[in-house]
Amino acid sequence: MSTLDQIPPVTTSPSPDAPAHATPQQGTPATGGPRPPARMTGRQKLVLTLLLGAQFTVAVDFSILNVALPAVGAGLGFSLADLQWIATAFALAAAGFTLLFGRIADLFGRKRLFIGGMTLLGLSSILGGIATSPAMLLVARVLQGLATAAVTPAGLSLLTTSFKEGPLRDKALGLNGALMSAGFTAGAILGGLLTDLLSWRWAFLINAPVAAAVVMLAPSTIADSRPAERARLDLPGAVTVTGGLLTLVYGLTRAGEHGWSDLLTLASLAAGAVLLGSFWLIEKRASAPLVPVQIMKRPSVIWGNVTGLLAFVTETSLVFLLTLYLQNVLGYSPLATGAAFGVLGLGTVIGGTLGGRAVSRLGNRATIVTGGLVQTIATIALVALGSSGGWIWLLLVATFIGGIGNMLMIVGFMVTATSGLPDHEQGLATGLATMTQQVGITMGIPIMSAIATARMNALHTGAAPAVLSGVHTAIIVNSVLVLAATLLAAAFLRSRRSTAA
Known part of the structure; x- marks a missing residue:
């Protein structure tokens, strides 16, 4: 098993809530003259590519079946009422076991859990692809959820321990957030393409070769990190x-x-x-x-995760609301709906790319507040959507801008929630952050669906006008939640700025 001597160890701030200043990168003079920007080594770039590829695959897996659900139901005999369990089985396992697996990664080895999770993801994807009954498919989805619960916190903690706190970690977390968010959008597009051109089974099977490549490369590429003494679970x-x-x-x-x-x-x-x-x-x-109480008393952990929770609740549920609008009001097909969200995916990639730089230059709090204000304005603009096809331009522009703002919030949240902590608590911190992400994604849709449905049921108009009114009402609530997250971050977070070393 190889080690990465080139990767500098993680450094922490004297106080988790005090402003942290990046320490000089390896090979940089400690004093005298301007320092060059921090750069990744070749090995760090390889580690980053491998970990980001795994996280992107997990994100795609979360959403790839959404547009394929009717085809899956028809192929395996799911009733219309039971279709939602294909998504629910995954979400229950992914959200329920993330914190536990994050702690197991700390105690027994992050690299081992990461490789095991990717192996499980590949095998469960094959099981789903060859499923011949609803029960077999649901078992595959539960196993995929468990794989996600293992891979995401283990991968994130390997990422944070591979880059010392400062500009390089901010950049890595920004790229991670961008690719994960883009993965949710890419999953919708890819699911529509595979279902229309081949079969819904390829929405499962496509994961297998990616997982196999990660499992083969990880042992010789990624260095493990674990505490010297193993505590009891x-x-x-x-x-x-x-x-x-x-x-x-x-x-x-x-x-x-x-x-x-x-x-x-x-x-x-x-x-x-x-x-x-x-x-x-x-x-x-x-x-x-499992979770030391003192870590939950740190403002960076508390308010960072609250902000992240609301960021994930709002953006993922907004995609659901706009899917209703595109298909039930404008009459778009599932494939056309997925393609429309490609613009949102582009915005999230740009936002994630800018997020690390924004944290380094502006600080985490200013990045979250700026992103929150941008997302709030872009979201509330969607209240103007009408029933004619011409309104698609407003949707595309607003989701693009809102995607940038949302990713600034998410990158700021990830930096806040994982900064100022020692190496042996990184799995716990990333487990909490991942749990926040999974719970936020799961909470958003039922909350916004209930709001939109209540409005629809209160009206006695045609189907399309009722859907449009319900979507408008839920969008207003969505905007209020984004604004609330922004105000909470501005009021309670302490800023941390990373200066280039």
């Missing part, structure tokens, strides 16, 4: 947080289908709240807690 904490997240995500997903007054929805949400409350009490008393 907090099983009571693991059981309560995993159970709490599973029931919470199930309740939120069920709310989108049956409404917020459904008894099972309310029972699931209440059970989730009780289990998560129990988890907090257990962690306060545990000798080796």
Whole structure:
């Protein structure tokens, strides 16, 4: 197993909440004269490419089946009511086990978990591609969700420990955020293409060769990092947080289908709240807690994750709302709908590319606030959408600009949530950030769906006018949530600026 001696160790700030100043990069003089910009070594670029490729694949996997669901249902005999379980089975596993796997990565080796997760992703994708029954497909989706829960925090912690805190890490996190967000959009486009040109089965099978390539290259490319002493795994904490997240995500997903007054929805949400409350009490008393309570008291962790949660809730649910608009109001096909979101994907790539530079020059708080204001303005502009096809230009421009703003928020959130922490807590920090991402993605759609549906049901007009009114109402709520995240970041986050070394 090779090691990466060229990769400098992670450095941390004396205080997690104080402004952190980047220390000189390897080979840079400590004093005297202007310092050249920090540059990645060849090995760091290879590590970055491998890790980003894996994260992009995971992101594509999350959304690639969305436009293919009707074809999957017809091919395997899913009823219309049961189609949502293809997405729900994935989301439950991905959100419920992310924090646990992030901690397992810290304790037993991030590289090992990363490679194991990519192996599971490849095998489960093959299982889904050859599925002959609904049960077989749902098992594959659960396994894909578990693979995502392992790969995402392990990959992110390997990324943060491969680049010292400062401009290079900011750049790496910016590219990671850009590719993950672009992956969600690319998944929709790719799913439509594969389903129309080949078969829905290729939406699964396409993951297998990518996963195989990562598994073959990772052992000789990525250096592992783990604590010198292996602590005990907090099983009571693991059981309560995993159970709490599973029931919470199930309740939120069920709310989108049956409404917020459904008894099972309310029972699931209440059970989730009780289990998560129990988890907090257990962690306060545990000798080796899954989540040390002190880390949750740090403003950077608390408010960074709150901001990130709202950023993911709003943008992913906005895609859902605009899908309703494009297909039910303008009459677009699934393939045309996916193509329209390509402009949003371009905006997220640009926003992610700019995000690392913005954090280095402006600081994390200013980057989040700037991105939030841009996203708020772009989102509220969508209230003007009408029922004629000419309004597609407003949608394309607003989603492009909003995508840039959203990615500035997400990059600022990732830098905030993973900065100022020692190496042995990076898996925990990235696990929390990934859990925030997965829960936000899962929460957004049922919340916005419930708002839009309530408005539609209150009207006694034709289908298209009712959908348009429901979409408008949910867009207004979406804009308010973005603005709330922006104001919270401005009020409670402390700025950290990375200066080029």
